[in-house]
Amino acid sequence: MSKSLQAIRGMNDILPEQTPLWRYFEGTVARLLDNYGYRQIRMPIVEFTELFKRSIGEVTDIVEKEMYTFDDRNGDSLTLRPEGTAACVRAVLEHGITGGGQVQKLWYVGPMFRHERPQKGRYRQFHQIGLEVFNLEGPDIDAELIVMTWRLWGELGLRDAVKLELNSLGTSESRGRYREALVEFLSAHLDKLDEDSQRRLKTNPLRVLDTKNAETQAVLVDAPKMADYLDDESRAHFEGLKARLDAVGIPYVINPKLVRGLDYYSKTVFEWVTDKLGAQGTVCAGGRYDGLVEQMGGKPTPGVGFAMGIERLVLMLEALDKVPEELSRQVDVYLCAFGEAAELAALSLSERIRDQLPNLRLQINAGAGSFKSQFKKADKSGALYALILGDDELAQQVVGFKPLRGQGEQQSIAWDALAAHLATCVVQG
Structure with missing residues (x-):
């Protein structure tokens, strides 16, 4: 007998019993972003592979291990988008909508694709709502993104279940100085690093900070701290962000090991994390990427954004019994x-x-x-x-x-x- 047809592992059907909650969540976010003056943009789910190599970084886990890449009939290398920021930057460059210093406040929603080990809240086809802002360089817009998410958690009844973690990665120059100090320190403790961290030490040393290996984490306790290498501009930017969050009353924790998994971040990085979903605790994350537009062929353009995982937030709403009663009817x-x-x-x-x-x-x-x-x-x-x-x-x-x-x-x-x-x-x- 022929094998029964099934969905690809890690790519799931969203059944009619589930879609009301998805629509509720997406609708709540869309109304919130409308109220803050953000406009929706829709990009293709397939892009040229070179886009992600140039933006995310060729030595990142995403590009090295996780992308769905194939050659089309013309021999072009194409990739199912693993994240939305690079595609959004490509779109604004292609259509010239950030030229002349035009401020653009954009958002998008849709599927992303990464070949990861499927587990609860993490899938090979997953869905994100992302937001990108161009041509605003101050900490005020960084704060607005975080304030919006804080308001969203309030509307969804999730504020008590999430925690905000912050860090600053500085400029590329200050980050380069820190990278040198970190490599020198870790090289002196090479025998205590796990195999993956030893590999990252040669390719992307900042990602060692994000290791889950207990022995390597013990070594990192005495490692140099990013905050000690920040330039004055980055330090002032970070202080300005914290002052605005303090003014609104949003609690946060400084996490000096927060680096994010993509090469393009600079200055502000942040994550909203939860302990309600087990090990996979990040539900929304982002930061500033002031050099990315120029890196992709455009003029120097400040940028900042975030993305939130719909699957994980839907799981949270269900786990915490925050699903509106009317959705059952x-x-x-x-x-x-x-x-x-x-x-x-x-x-x-x-x-x-x-x-x-x-x-x-x-x-x-x-x-x-x-x-x-x-x-x-x-x-x-x-x-x-x-x-x-x-x-x-x-x-x-x-x-x-x-x-x-x-x-x-x-x-x-x-x-x-x-x-x-x-x-x-x-x-x-």
């Missing part, structure tokens, strides 16, 4: 019709109701069926109320109105009064 009212004449009238009546109550979730029965079978479907739909339309109701131009989830007797409502009655009952229900 997809239908407000279910209309049962018996007989062809009633079915025709039900279709017309339902459209009139939708005209008057555009936010009402009204489902009309399809496939006919007996009184018992239609009521069974009405109950299974989760609707609060059933509407009944048969020959008797048709003759009197009324509809039977029956509560399905609470107390109350069935009653008859005139067609021209139905919309007003539903508006009151559904809101109260």
